[in-house]
Amino acid sequence: MLKKYILTPGPTAISEDVLIEHGRPLIHHRSPEFGNIFAEVLEKLKKLYRTKNDVFVLTSSGTGAMEAAVANSFKKGDRVLVASSGKFGERFKEISEEFGLEVIHLDYEWGSAVNPEDIRERLEDDNKIRAVMVPFSETSTGVINDIESIGDIVKDYPAILIVDAITGLVTTDLETDKWHLDIVIGGSQKGLSAPTGIAFISVSDKAWKLIDQSDLPKYYFDLKAARKAMQKNPPQTPWTPGISIIVAMNRALDILFEEGMERAFERHRAMANASWAGAEALGLELLVAEPGSRGFSTTAIRVPESIDGKELVKIMRVKYGVTITGGQGKLAGKIIRIGHIGYVGMFDIIIAFSALEMVLSDLGFKFEVGAAVSAVQKAFMNNNYFNI
Ligand SMILES: Cc1ncc(COP(=O)(O)O)c(C=O)c1O
The missing domain is CATH 3.90.1150.10 (Aspartate Aminotransferase, domain 1)
Incomplete structure (x- = not known):
């Protein structure tokens, strides 16, 4: 042995408490019992995100929420700015190109951080940039980017700010509303130490304005469908979610707030x-x-x-x-x-x-x-x- x-x-190790929750007999996703748990999870995620914006739960790994951010926010040919210094920042570039966007890439040496002033310069020169995409914690190198400063810059331009906080959430303070972050992405298997398979994504009013005009193809990751289902009482997801993972996440979030x-x-x-x-x-x-x-x-x-x-x-x-x-x-x-x-x-x-x-x-x-x-x-x- x-x-x-x-x-x-x-993925991270999972505590015994969370594993026990994950192993509970399955409940149906349209049952009031699940609806109540889901409503609790959504509220707790907002607390974690420090936001009044809606936070959606997608059944996918974190990359699914990155794809959802791109597929929902833009029109074909839109110009976006990706600032990165590692593998996960580059993923934003790859997804954007796959969806037919025009990508301006601010590419930094791996192991160094993104310079917020470079973002300001680009936005100042080009009012056609629809979004800035940047990782918070770049897990391929261990770098943390100064998202607070970037948020302070992007808020004054028409562009929205999309942040991959998949390993940033829980490990480092993140203030979605105070820092003016329009879309923030997280994942169940990282700081929360819940099982793999759930991604979360918050959406600001500024981002909704772009989402309402988006013409890129999407179905499973359609955030408007997610919003419609979430407005039911109790809230739902449009498709069958990772029920047991969400139940486990509820406990993981409690453990986080107890700490x-x-x-x-x-x-x-x-x-x-x-x-x-x-x-x-x-x-x-x-x-x-x-x-x-x-x-x-x-x-x-x-x-x-x-x-x-x-x-x-x-x-x-x-x-x-x-x-x-x-x-x-x-x-x-x-x-x-x-x-x-x-x-x-x-x-x-x-x-x-x-x-x-x-x-x-x-x-x-x-x-x-x-x-x-x-x-x-x-x-x-x-x-x-x-x-x-
Ligand atoms: C910063 C960051 N972004 C994106 C991802 C991709 O997430 P997933 O593997 O959950 O799709 C990871 C995974 O390690 C990550 O650390």
């Missing part, structure tokens, strides 16, 4: 800080050089030149039972990513770095055994978050 641990930036959102942000920050300390103690470089651009969901670490990152990840999973992730796209083999998002505590990070040390040792990397584990422990011991 090899005990297994999942420390990826999603308190501010505490949850602090916890993610504590996990991230300890992980950065662990990497640095091994003499390994963090991909995100600028400390202010490091997000709290994922730590991306450059692997030494002599080591194949893919091999490292594989040994860690197969020999030690610890699943982390490698690099994506052009960073494949060059970095590893430790996820500390959702249902993660101090000892998970210690496990991750303990296993990392053992694999590095297997691969012949020279370092003082215990250095990372000790640095992680000290980071936790010195962190006020854990004071009781």
Whole structure:
């Protein structure tokens, strides 16, 4: 028997409480019982999003909500601005191109953040830009983008702001209304640590104006159909939703509010800080050089030149039972990513770095055994978050 641990930036480990809810006997999605649970989930999502806007629940992974944002908001040939520095930001570009949009791509080096002033410049030069799309937490690199500043800029232009907050929500403060975010996308399997398969998407009045004029093809992800179903009492979804996932999410949201959102942000920050300390103690470089651009969901670490990152990840999973992730796209083999998002505590990070040390040792990397584990422990011991 090899005990297994999942420390990826999603899907995340799921707590026993949430798993029990997920395993409850199925209820019908048109029953009042489900309707009441769904109504609760929608209210709790609004609280998580800090918004008065409607938040819709789609049965898909996060990418489905990214597609819904594009398919619903535009007309064929519309011009959009995608600002990105990683794989998930590029996904906005790919989806937009697939739907026949004209994409202006502000493409930054992977590992650095988007510069809000570049967005201002583009919007100032071009009043035909219908939307700005940007990831909040770019999970392929561990970068966090300054969405508050971007929101402050975009609000003064006709364009709407579409934010992929799939790993940003729950890990970092996000203020949908205060920051003027028109469409914000999340996913069940990330910070909430619920099962995979549900995406959420909030829509502002400014975004509805575009949605009402959209002529792009859509059916399953039609937000007008979702709005019509949600206006029923109790609210519904147009098609059969992931019933058990929504039931599990209801518990996951309660757990989040029992902890308190501010505490949850602090916890993610504590996990991230300890992980950065662990990497640095091994003499390994963090991909995100600028400390202010490091997000709290994922730590991306450059692997030494002599080591194949893919091999490292594989040994860690197969020999030690610890699943982390490698690099994506052009960073494949060059970095590893430790996820500390959702249902993660101090000892998970210690496990991750303990296993990392053992694999590095297997691969012949020279370092003082215990250095990372000790640095992680000290980071936790010195962190006020854990004071009781
Ligand atoms: C920032 C970000 N955007 C989009 C996605 C894609 O989400 P999904 O795999 O749920 O479709 C992910 C998944 O890791 C992500 O982290």
